[in-house]
Amino acid sequence: MSDIRVSAWGETELGAVGRVLEVMRAPAAVLSRPADDVDPTDPGTLQLAADLVATMRVSPGCVGLAAPQVSVGRRVFCVDVAAHPRTRTSHGTFVLCNAEVVASTRREKAREGCLSVPDLTGEVKRATRLVVRGQLPGTGEEVVVTTDAFEARALQHEIDHCAGLLFLDRVADAHAIHARKTYLA
Numbered sequence: 001m002s003d004i005r006v007s008a009w010g011e012t013e014l015g016a017v018g019r020v021l022e023v024m025r026a027p028a029a030v031l032s033r034p035a036d037d038v039d040p041t042d043p044g045t046l047q048l049a050a051d052l053v054a055t056m057r058v059s060p061g062c063v064g065l066a067a068p069q070v071s072v073g074r075r076v077f078c079v080d081v082a083a084h085p086r087t088r089t090s091h092g093t094f095v096l097c098n099a100e101v102v103a104s105t106r107r108e109k110a111r112e113g114c115l116s117v118p119d120l121t122g123e124v125k126r127a128t129r130l131v132v133r134g135q136l137p138g139t140g141e142e143v144v145v146t147t148d149a150f151e152a153r154a155l156q157h158e159i160d161h162c163a164g165l166l167f168l169d170r171v172a173d174a175h176a177i178h179a180r181k182t183y184l185a
């Protein structure tokens, strides 16, 4: 198990070209159902991974996308926080299957948003030091990702999607939810 080989997602190298899929918005039922485990070596999983990355890349400000958001009830998500100002550690663009939190410490409250909840943001308490275990699509290689700060937040947000949870389910109360004042182009 390693940390390094998570990085460098290469669609062409893996032979799957991503398609841009429609992103579901709350209260779509698929967003609130726990997703199923997935076989990371299934060619369909590799295609799904490529589709998630392609859809994330065309969505302004998007730092992660989970399969339930594109109507697929499987435990797969992609993350890329490299360009975000709140990022410290970044593993670049990567996709994890069947990911689970192994260790988490130092919880901190911060504002987050979601493509599936486009009009709101919320203050959510998340661990800022995180260890996550999962499998890479294609090879099925088991990997461990150790990260912090904004990438840790993004990972917890996507793992939540795979469990049927939105950030709205994590906010302390209604005062912690805000209307989005500005929109990205």
Ligand SMILES: [Zn+2]
Pocket (backbone or CB within 6 Å): 113, 114, 115, 116, 157, 161
């Ligand atoms: Zn989200």
